[in-house]
Amino acid sequence: MAASEEAPAEAPERVAFRAEARAFLEAHAEPRTEADPWEVVGFPDDDEALAHFEKCGAWQRTLADNGWAGLTWPTEYGGRGLEAWADRIFARESVRFGSNAGFIRASMAMLGPTLLALGTEEQKLRFLPPMLRADETWCQLFSEPGAGSDLAGLATSAVIDGDEFVVDGQKVWNSSAQFCNRGFLLVRSDPDAPKHRGISFLLIDMTSPGVEVRPLVQANGSAHFNEVFLTGVRVPVANLVGELHGGWGPARMVLGNEASFIGGTGGGRRTSDRLIDLARLFDRQDDPVVRQELVRAYSRERISGLMGRRMRDVIRQGGPPPFDPALMKVFVTDSKVHTGQLATSIAGPAGMACPSDDDRIGRWVQAEVINRYTISIGGGTTEVQKNNLGERSLGLPREPRSDKDIPWRDVPRS
Ligand SMILES: Cc1cc2nc3c(=O)[nH]c(=O)nc-3n(C[C@H](O)[C@H](O)[C@H](O)COP(=O)(O)OP(=O)(O)OC[C@H]3O[C@@H](n4cnc5c(N)ncnc54)[C@H](O)[C@@H]3O)c2cc1C
CATH class of the missing domain: 2.40.110.10 (Butyryl-CoA Dehydrogenase, subunit A, domain 2)
Structure with a gap:
C-alpha cells in the first residue's frame, strides 16, 4: 500500500508541483516555531481574536493571489482545475509552516463544494472567487x-x-x-x-x-x-x-462536508507527536501502558488520516462521499476522547491544576481534554451521528419520528 501511495507522487508533474509548492511556501509562509506545537487557539481578548481572523484571511489572500487557493476548483471560478493529488501535496508541504487560514478554510470546505455542486452559474461566478480570496468570509x-x-x-x-x-x-x-x-x-x-x-x-x-x-x-x-x-x-x-x-439537500451536503472536514483534521501527526513529547517531558516514555496507548493514538491518527484523504479526494472532485461522513466524525471524536485521557494520565496533577498563562504545556493538556466536547458536539453530536450511521449505513430500523409527515406548523415545539 505504501508503495502504491507514494508511486504517483514520483510522476514528473507531481515532483515539479511539489517543488513549486515548496518554493512558494518558503517565500511566503511563516515557518513553524518551536512554540507552535503547544499552541492553543482560543482568544479571551476580542482584539486578539479579530487579529487572528484577519491574519487567517491575509494568508488565504496570499494563497489566492499566487494561484494556491482552490487547487481543484474549476479555473472559471478562480481555482486551478487540478486533480486531488495537488491538494494533497500542497497540504503535506504546508505542514512545515505556521501559516494557515483557520476557520476561513473550514467554512470554505463546507460551502465551496456545495455551491460548486448545487449553485447556479451566476452564484458560482459571483461568490466563489471572493470566497477563495477571503474577500468574503462565511x-x-x-x-x-x-x-x-x-x-x-x-x-x-x-x-x-x-x-x-x-x-x-x-x-x-x-x-x-x-x-x-x-x-x-x-x-x-x-x-x-x-x-x-x-x-x-x-x-x-x-x-x-x-x-x-x-x-x-x-x-x-x-x-x-x-x-x-x-x-x-x-x-x-x-x-x-x-x-x-x-434547502434540506444543500444543508445535508454542507453537514456532510463539515463532518468530513472535522474528521479529516485528525489526519496530521501533531497530537501523537505532542503526546510522545509529553511522555518524555514527564519521564513516562518507558512505562509499558503509556507506550501501548501512544501506539494506539498514533494508529488511530494514521487511520483517520487515510480516511480523511480518501474522503477529501472524492469531495474535491465533486463526487459522492465514498463512505458515510458520520463514520469519520465518530471515529475522530473517539480518538479525541482517548488522547485527552492519555494526556492527563501522562501529565498527572500538572495537567489538572489550573495552568498559568505561560504554562503552555499545561494549557495544551487542558485544551486536549476540553476539545473532546467541542468536536463531539459541533457539526452534529456523536449520538446523532451514530443514529445516522445506524440508519443510513447499517440499515437498522429508523428512530420513531412522529412529526415526519405532518405540516411543520402543527409540530409541537417548546
Ligand atoms: C464548536 C462548535 C461549533 C459550532 N458551530 C456552529 C456554527 O457555526 N453554526 C451553527 O449553526 N451551529 C454551530 N454549532 C452548533 C451545533 O451544530 C449544535 O450544538 C449541535 O447540532 C447540537 O445541537 P444542540 O446544541 O441544540 O443540542 P441538542 O440538540 O439540544 O442535544 C442535546 C443532547 O441530546 C442529544 N440528542 C438530541 N437528539 C438526539 C437523538 N435523536 N438521539 C440521541 N441523542 C440525541 C444530543 O446528542 C445532545 O447530547 C456549533 C457547536 C459547537 C460545539
Whole structure:
C-alpha cells in the first residue's frame, strides 16, 4: 500500500508541483516555531481574536493571489482545475509552516463544494472567487435555540416579497459570525409542508439591515460563538441555493462536508507527536501502558488520516462521499476522547491544576481534554451521528419520528 501511495507522487508533474509548492511556501509562509506545537487557539481578548481572523484571511489572500487557493476548483471560478493529488501535496508541504487560514478554510470546505455542486452559474461566478480570496468570509447560520440536533425543526421564517425573501428569526452557536461578512442560512419557507420539505438555503450579506450579531462569551473569556438575530432582513431570491423549499439537500451536503472536514483534521501527526513529547517531558516514555496507548493514538491518527484523504479526494472532485461522513466524525471524536485521557494520565496533577498563562504545556493538556466536547458536539453530536450511521449505513430500523409527515406548523415545539 505504501508503495502504491507514494508511486504517483514520483510522476514528473507531481515532483515539479511539489517543488513549486515548496518554493512558494518558503517565500511566503511563516515557518513553524518551536512554540507552535503547544499552541492553543482560543482568544479571551476580542482584539486578539479579530487579529487572528484577519491574519487567517491575509494568508488565504496570499494563497489566492499566487494561484494556491482552490487547487481543484474549476479555473472559471478562480481555482486551478487540478486533480486531488495537488491538494494533497500542497497540504503535506504546508505542514512545515505556521501559516494557515483557520476557520476561513473550514467554512470554505463546507460551502465551496456545495455551491460548486448545487449553485447556479451566476452564484458560482459571483461568490466563489471572493470566497477563495477571503474577500468574503462565511459563517454557518443553521442552529437555533429550538433546533440543533433536530435541525429540520428550525423556525426562522422567510416569506417571499417580490424578488426578495424577508427573513425573521434567531440563530445560535454561529462560529466566528462576528467577523464574517457573509452567511449561509437555513430558513423555514413553507410552514405548511412537513419539516424537511419546507426549508430553503439562502446566502446572506451579514451587513444587511436587520442582522444583529451578539457574541456569546464562554467561561474562559473567549467568544467563539454568537447569537444572530434576523429582523426583517431582505435577501435577494437570486441568493437561493437549490430549489425553493428544497434547502434540506444543500444543508445535508454542507453537514456532510463539515463532518468530513472535522474528521479529516485528525489526519496530521501533531497530537501523537505532542503526546510522545509529553511522555518524555514527564519521564513516562518507558512505562509499558503509556507506550501501548501512544501506539494506539498514533494508529488511530494514521487511520483517520487515510480516511480523511480518501474522503477529501472524492469531495474535491465533486463526487459522492465514498463512505458515510458520520463514520469519520465518530471515529475522530473517539480518538479525541482517548488522547485527552492519555494526556492527563501522562501529565498527572500538572495537567489538572489550573495552568498559568505561560504554562503552555499545561494549557495544551487542558485544551486536549476540553476539545473532546467541542468536536463531539459541533457539526452534529456523536449520538446523532451514530443514529445516522445506524440508519443510513447499517440499515437498522429508523428512530420513531412522529412529526415526519405532518405540516411543520402543527409540530409541537417548546
Ligand atoms: C464548536 C462548535 C461549533 C459550532 N458551530 C456552529 C456554527 O457555526 N453554526 C451553527 O449553526 N451551529 C454551530 N454549532 C452548533 C451545533 O451544530 C449544535 O450544538 C449541535 O447540532 C447540537 O445541537 P444542540 O446544541 O441544540 O443540542 P441538542 O440538540 O439540544 O442535544 C442535546 C443532547 O441530546 C442529544 N440528542 C438530541 N437528539 C438526539 C437523538 N435523536 N438521539 C440521541 N441523542 C440525541 C444530543 O446528542 C445532545 O447530547 C456549533 C457547536 C459547537 C460545539
